[in-house]
Amino acid sequence: MCEQAGAAEILEWYDRHARDLPWRVGPGARAAGVRPDPYRVWLSEVMLQQTTVAAVIGYFERFTALWPDVRALADAPEAQVMGEWAGLGYYARARNLVKCARVVAHELGGVFPQERAALEGLPGIGPYTGAAIAAIAFDAPEVVVDGNVERVMARVHDIRTPLPAAKPEIRAAAAAMTPEARPGCYAQAVMDLGATICTPRTPACGICPWRAPCAARAAGVQGDLPRKAAKKPRPVRHGIAYVARRADGALLLERRPDKGLLGGMLGWPGSEWNDAPEPAPPLDADWQELPEEARHVFTHFELRLKVCVADVPEGRTAVRGEFHPAAAFRPSDLPTVMRKVFDLARGRLENAR
DNA sequence: CAGTCGTGGCT
DNA sequence: TAGCCAAGACT
Known part of the structure; x- marks a missing residue:
């Protein structure tokens, strides 16, 4: 043969x-x-x-x-x-x-x-x-x-x-x-x-x-080899992410729609991601903007997310998202960009407590 | 067909 | 560091 x-x-x-x-x-x-x-x-x-x-x-x-x-x-x-x-x-x-x-x-x-x-x-x-x-x-x-x-x-x-x-x-x-x-x-x-x-x-x-x-x-x-066609430049998009912590420690998360970026994953409620995002807080609170942005590189754009954190009293209802009990929250359940946001927010929340 | 869709490691 | 890259699928 x-x-x-x-x-x-x-x-x-x-x-x-x-x-x-x-x-x-x-x-x-x-x-x-x-x-x-x-x-x-x-x-x-x-x-x-x-x-x-x-x-x-x-x-x-x-x-x-x-x-x-x-x-x-x-x-x-x-x-x-x-x-x-x-x-x-x-x-x-x-x-x-x-x-x-x-x-x-x-x-x-x-x-x-x-x-x-x-x-x-x-x-x-x-x-x-x-x-x-x-x-x-x-x-x-x-x-x-x-x-x-x-x-x-x-x-x-x-x-x-x-x-x-x-x-x-x-x-x-x-x-x-x-x-x-x-x-x-x-x-x-x-x-x-x-x-x-x-x-x-x-x-x-x-x-x-x-x-x-x-x-x-x-x-x-x-x-x-192999030769490859030239790549397109990667634009920068901006956004705002909101990390709300209830008095019992629960965190406000939102499941993203199945279609599109990070589809089906948990994430922090936030603004659109574009050149100049409008604020979109998921509930009324005394939001504190962190001095540092979360930076993340996706395949076809780079994202810079402002991070706003707030402590909210129990009983407060959110316009978007659902509170997840602290005991059930695992940062490892989040996509990496959302985990980066949490890592930044965590420092501020620890200090506030 | 060309754009969308993540992330971490390597140079 | 900033870009390149990895056992692609889906629209």
């Missing part, structure tokens, strides 16, 4: 250097017949979308401890899942995670589909994740193309067309290299290669199993 060019070299490298990851069945165990748990593969792949391995590991451990299988996750209250996801970002992933778990649990008998086509289209599963689950969990010979694969392919084949225009060419190259044998190991091998050797800057070509066939290396342009 004619193996795909390069597959043998990278699989041999993977057998010796595969990263040990909590969701992974390593090459040795896989060869011994151990199958990955599709639930854990799915959960890890969703968490890893645009997110580093280091950031994911702790979340993965907590999620699997709380919810060991897809039925358990399907039964979880969405608010609890959102709270556990807080800090990981891209919160539509968490909402879709619950939706997908409920579809699998209630409409598919608790069993993940094995086919890429059936996986793709489930909430939160797109072209990459569908192919990755099919390959890793079920050893389907799917073409798995993520950012690592794009970088590795652009270099091995010296593809100088900038992304995203180069995507079709890159996919064709990836398809030509994907082997029929051990497709799950192969997919993870290329991702490990991209994460540890064929890194974005200063790749370690000297120890790369694909050094010999690498066209970019031969041309000395490996560090300049």
Whole structure:
């Protein structure tokens, strides 16, 4: 049987250097017949979308401890899942995670589909994740193309067309290299290669199993690939966040609408975020503006939030939001920008008490 | 298709 | 430091 060019070299490298990851069945165990748990593969792949391995590991451990299988996750209250996801970002992933778990649990008998086509289209599963689950969990010979694969392919084949225009060419190259044998190991091998050797800057070509066939290396342009279209500048937006503490210690929080930024997450009531926000206090109080703003960088804008704090008597009703008892409040349930606001407000509230 | 959608680590 | 980047999906 004619193996795909390069597959043998990278699989041999993977057998010796595969990263040990909590969701992974390593090459040795896989060869011994151990199958990955599709639930854990799915959960890890969703968490890893645009997110580093280091950031994911702790979340993965907590999620699997709380919810060991897809039925358990399907039964979880969405608010609890959102709270556990807080800090990981891209919160539509968490909402879709619950939706997908409920579809699998209630409409598919608790069993993940094995086919890429059936996986793709489930909430939160797109072209990459569908192919990755099919390959890793079920050893389907799917073409798995993520950012690592794009970088590795652009270099091995010296593809100088900038992304995203180069995507079709890159996919064709990836398809030509994907082997029929051990497709799950192969997919993870290329991702490990991209994460540890064929890194974005200063790749370690000297120890790369694909050094010999690498066209970019031969041309000395490996560090300049893949090329990417120029990015747009990131504007600054301003806003005002209000942290109200009731006499019993309860804090006024507001759940954000499902659509849009930080959708479905808890946060402090506040103004719109724009060039010149209008004050929008959620209740009448003696608001004290803190001297320092909370700064946070999102993907497409930078936010500077003025923070106003107030102590309010019990019985006061808010126009917006709901008071959360102090005992039930966990800052870790908040998205990072809201946790930054709380960290600033906490100092002032401690002093006032 | 191009914009939206988070965050933390690294250089 | 300020920009770049990460196992993308969705509209």
